[in-house]
Amino acid sequence: MTDYLAARRSADSLELALKGEWRALRLQEIGAELGALELSGVHEITISTEDLVLLDLSSAWRLREFIVAAEHAGITVSFRGARPEQLQVLDDALARDAFQPPGAQVHESIIEPVTDLGRYVVRAAHDARAGLAFLGRVALAMFRAAGSLKRLRPTSIARHVYDTGVQAIPIVALIAFLISVIIAFLSAQQLQRFGAEIFVVDLVTIGVLRELGVLLTAVIVAGRSGSAFAAEIGTMCLNEEVDALYAMGADPYELLVVPRLLGLMIALPLLTVIADAIGLAGGAILCRFLLDIPLTQYLNRVSEAIGAWNFWVGVMKAPVFAVLIALAGTYRGLQVSGSSRELGRLTTVAVVQSIFVVILADALFAVLFMEINI
Amino acid sequence: MPEEARVILEVRGIVNRFGAQVVHNGLNMQVFAEDVFGIVGGSGAGKSVLLRTILGLQQPQSGTVLIGGRDLGQLTDAELRAVKADYGVTFQSGALYTSLTVLQNVQFPMIEHLQLPAQALDELAMLKIRLVGLPADAAGKYPAQLSGGMVKRAALARALALDPQLLFLDEPTSGLDPIGAAAFDELLQHLHRELRLTVIMITHDLDSIFRNCNRVGVIVDTRMEVDTLARIVDHPNPWIQAYFHGERAQAREASYGA
Numbered sequence: 001m002t003d004y005l006a007a008r009r010s011a012d013s014l015e016l017a018l019k020g021e022w023r024a025l026r027l028q029e030i031g032a033e034l035g036a037l038e039l040s041g042v043h044e045i046t047i048s049t050e051d052l053v054l055l056d057l058s059s060a061w062r063l064r065e066f067i068v069a070a071e072h073a074g075i076t077v078s079f080r081g082a083r084p085e086q087l088q089v090l091d092d093a094l095a096r097d098a099f100q101p102p103g104a105q106v107h108e109s110i111i112e113p114v115t116d117l118g119r120y121v122v123r124a125a126h127d128a129r130a131g132l133a134f135l136g137r138v139a140l141a142m143f144r145a146a147g148s149l150k151r152l153r154p155t156s157i158a159r160h161v162y163d164t165g166v167q168a169i170p171i172v173a174l175i176a177f178l179i180s181v182i183i184a185f186l187s188a189q190q191l192q193r194f195g196a197e198i199f200v201v202d203l204v205t206i207g208v209l210r211e212l213g214v215l216l217t218a219v220i221v222a223g224r225s226g227s228a229f230a231a232e233i234g235t236m237c238l239n240e241e242v243d244a245l246y247a248m249g250a251d252p253y254e255l256l257v258v259p260r261l262l263g264l265m266i267a268l269p270l271l272t273v274i275a276d277a278i279g280l281a282g283g284a285i286l287c288r289f290l291l292d293i294p295l296t297q298y299l300n301r302v303s304e305a306i307g308a309w310n311f312w313v314g315v316m317k318a319p320v321f322a323v324l325i326a327l328a329g330t331y332r333g334l335q336v337s338g339s340s341r342e343l344g345r346l347t348t349v350a351v352v353q354s355i356f357v358v359i360l361a362d363a364l365f366a367v368l369f370m371e372i373n374i
Numbered sequence: 375m376p377e378e379a380r381v382i383l384e385v386r387g388i389v390n391r392f393g394a395q396v397v398h399n400g401l402n403m404q405v406f407a408e409d410v411f412g413i414v415g416g417s418g419a420g421k422s423v424l425l426r427t428i429l430g431l432q433q434p435q436s437g438t439v440l441i442g443g444r445d446l447g448q449l450t451d452a453e454l455r456a457v458k459a460d461y462g463v464t465f466q467s468g469a470l471y472t473s474l475t476v477l478q479n480v481q482f483p484m485i486e487h488l489q490l491p492a493q494a495l496d497e498l499a500m501l502k503i504r505l506v507g508l509p510a511d512a513a514g515k516y517p518a519q520l521s522g523g524m525v526k527r528a529a530l531a532r533a534l535a536l537d538p539q540l541l542f543l544d545e546p547t548s549g550l551d552p553i554g555a556a557a558f559d560e561l562l563q564h565l566h567r568e569l570r571l572t573v574i575m576i577t578h579d580l581d582s583i584f585r586n587c588n589r590v591g592v593i594v595d596t597r598m599e600v601d602t603l604a605r606i607v608d609h610p611n612p613w614i615q616a617y618f619h620g621e622r623a624q625a626r627e628a629s630y631g632a
Binding site: 338 | 484
């Protein structure tokens, strides 16, 4: 019935014969068998270990718990033969210092909202100052790099143009195509009621070129490359690679931040142009097949709608968005320290913040361009 | 060594190739119960690849690994899981989970394999932490807050979490100062004596080999020469001669008078 012990009761004494393999992996069963013993009225327990094949430390610990509890209840516990040496090991280890499980300090901050608020403010102030210092360092590194081609590291920039730009073309093109089709379809449904289908072309042209082309491209790039920047640099921080750079007298800002910044500033405007072109193509296809507007008429209408500024307004915003995305990604990457959880947290923060600042900047641009009437 | 020594780990005819590079070509080794077995070899000789092969992290081109007489290649997932609970491993850089405290690191294998109440987990984990000689306040710290020696000890505590009979140590004393390394060796001997562990350790540290190991396997030319420590030092292979009787070895012998 029982696998690990055989109990024999006689009047007020209990004989326990331990048997089988007492292993950590069977701790639950062993504990259950020990717990099931009826100890009321028992004054004396004799434990024999002749049939015991194996007793490891964890199960010895369980046995020790049992003995301590029994002795606490006033029962005399003795061993027939030698006391298992594992118990001696435990006694030695437990004697070294008093038992004090850690982790009591965790909940303090929940109880103390005031200190919590204070900590938050202090941390925010630190964060703001660190951000400012980061901007300063990047500006300084840019200034120095501008002086010589070697410090500008063109190969590194080229790599980042490839990673953030060329590699992103398929997804950017696909999204641009789908978005322009959606706008065209939505506006066609509304404008058809007034017989003003031709204005679908204006809406697609202005919508894609001015706002959606660049904005969606920037959001995709923030998701793809902002996270990659943060994760790549963050891992380097965890591996002490960034410390190694400092120790060699190399400037991590010049080596890690500036090439990514410049690479993205080149890649994002080019991606925007591709997104614009694909977006217009998508509009053309929808107009041709849904509204029966022939291609020549579509192109004429586009060149009228495009005006002097619509294309440039979109493209001009791209390098600014690129700077924001690259700064957010690299800044959060360089903040990583200590643990892999930090890496995940800061990568998330990098993406969320870069998307947020891109949209915020886009709103500011909209106000600015309205003010100067372009 | 007792006559009826039980084979705990056996490696038969392991072949590992990476492209044109042959790392192991028909490597054999046997480890008996309660051995402290040292694996030695030059940089790039394939010590870590061998360990990864034994642990099942690396699939060899051919050959078999038997732990406790069971062929790892023939086991079902559930059986493999049971075998993995039977051995503990420490990795070269500790490989502690950085987002968990030391206590949580030690509890991790227990939570995976045992069903125990939280208090029992705490006490058992604290027991292991104290067993490896870490102060109690180290339990609440994160790996990033520990010194190199403490990381090694914490990794050992995690490896001992399930009271394995077999312990794999990858360079347990590398990166420690001689005093720290000697203390670690002493701890290892203590645990080996008290818990009757079988230990397989990869090491470069001659002192550590002479202090701990009773048998040594040297990887030379894609194969392994295995013998007792006393006999392997007289092996005629030139690399083994250079390893045990080179300049550093002689300096060691001079200083210890060994």
